[in-house]
Amino acid sequence: MILETLIRAFYIAKKDLKEYYLKPPTISWGIVFPVVFTLAFILKGGPRVSHLVPGLVALALFFGTTSMAAASIVFERKIGSFERLLLFPVSYIGIALGKVLSSFLFGMLSLVTILIVVMPFILNMRVLSLLLVVVLVLSALMFSAFGVFVAFLIKDPTNTMLILNSFRLPMIFLCGIFIPVSSLPMYLQMIALLLPLTYSVEALRFAMQGTFDVLPPLVSIPLMVCATALLLFLSAVKVRNTIP
Numbered sequence: 001m002i003l004e005t006l007i008r009a010f011y012i013a014k015k016d017l018k019e020y021y022l023k024p025p026t027i028s029w030g031i032v033f034p035v036v037f038t039l040a041f042i043l044k045g046g047p048r049v050s051h052l053v054p055g056l057v058a059l060a061l062f063f064g065t066t067s068m069a070a071a072s073i074v075f076e077r078k079i080g081s082f083e084r085l086l087l088f089p090v091s092y093i094g095i096a097l098g099k100v101l102s103s104f105l106f107g108m109l110s111l112v113t114i115l116i117v118v119m120p121f122i123l124n125m126r127v128l129s130l131l132l133v134v135v136l137v138l139s140a141l142m143f144s145a146f147g148v149f150v151a152f153l154i155k156d157p158t159n160t161m162l163i164l165n166s167f168r169l170p171m172i173f174l175c176g177i178f179i180p181v182s183s184l185p186m187y188l189q190m191i192a193l194l195l196p197l198t199y200s201v202e203a204l205r206f207a208m209q210g211t212f213d214v215l216p217p218l219v220s221i222p223l224m225v226c227a228t229a230l231l232l233f234l235s236a237v238k239v240r241n242t243i244p
Contacts, residue, residue, distance in 0.1 A: 005097065008090040012098025017105060020072045031110050034060035039117055053118050054204040055177030057111070061139055062171075062197055064110025066147030066164060068103040073151035074160045082242065096148060096235035103144035111136065131217070132207040138224045139200040145231035146196055152238035176201045181214045189214070196231075199223045 038056045076082035085095050147164075154163050173179060174188060175197040181189055192198045193214070202215040203224065215223070 005091060005094040008088070009094045009098035009101055012085065012090070012095060013101035013105060016068075016072045016099065016102035020068065020075070020102075031064065031113055034063045034110055035113050035117055037063075038114055042118065050209070052178070054208045055175075055201045057114055057118065057136075058139060058175075058197060058200040058204050059172060059177055060114040061107055061111050061136070062143045062200070063168065064114075065103045065107030065140055065143040066150070066168065068106035069099060069144065069147030069151045070154070070160045070164050072102065073099060073148065074154050074157045077155070077242070078157045086239075086242070092236040092239040093232065095239050096232055099148045099151075099235070100141065100144040100232060103147050104140050107140040107144060111140065129207060132204070135200070135203040135207045135221065135224075138221065138228070139204070142196050142200065142224050142228040142231070145228050145235060148235045149231045149238065152235060152242075171195050171197045174198070176205075176213055196224070196227045199227065 038060050041052055041056060073082070090098075150164060150167055151160075154160055174184070174192045175181070175195050176192070177197075181192045181198060184192060199215065199220045202212050203217055203220040206212045206217045206220075212220070
């Protein structure tokens with residue numbers, strides 16, 4: 001049963017990649033914007049570049065994965081083609097997983113472009129460590145699940161990026177990318193600890209530099225797994241709620 005669900009989810013992801021892979025909004029927000037954003041901060045970072053790199057990599061992966069979900073799900077629901085998925089012999093969790101996998105694969109492409117940009121600045125880091133690979137994969141899955149869940153909250157395609165960025169942009173300044181979470185006021189620290197991007201930044205910083213701010217890897221990595229599972233479950237619930 002699990003294998004069948006994975007196979008059907010893969011075909012849903014394959015269809016999404018074929019239909020939305022090269023759409024201008026997806027390319028601009030999923031690849032071009034993260035690359036330009038990352039490059040701008042690297043060029044202005046000065047001696048702090050090495051400290052910024054883990055957060056910038058997490059941020060680029062975050063934008064790459066969530067943009068794919070928004071481009072596919074919102075458009076399909078608007079034109080009514082999403083309902084056809086509900087007629088297929090696949091579970092709600094399988095549909096949600098298929099959407100997550102398409103975002104995950106697109107996020108991996110976005111990640112490659114970012115790593116090409118930052119590679120000259122991280123040659124002294126543990127860029128080939130197994131822990132880093134695990135954290136990057138978990139981050140991409142978690143961000144994909146987050147993007148899929150948020151996409152199901154959006155009904156009007158014209159407001160997609162506005163609503164999506166209302167979630168994403170505040171997270172840039174709360175999740176330890178530029179400002180350490182420990183230096184924030186206590187109420188903002190509590191908010192930051194509820195945001196999935198924080199877990200990724202903390203885990204990536206440890207994987208690349210061997211340090212962390214507020215969450216050790218034994219905490220941040222399990223939280224990433226739990227957050228992914230929870231977001232996938234909530235996405236499946238939203239899929240079920242789309243039935244007229």
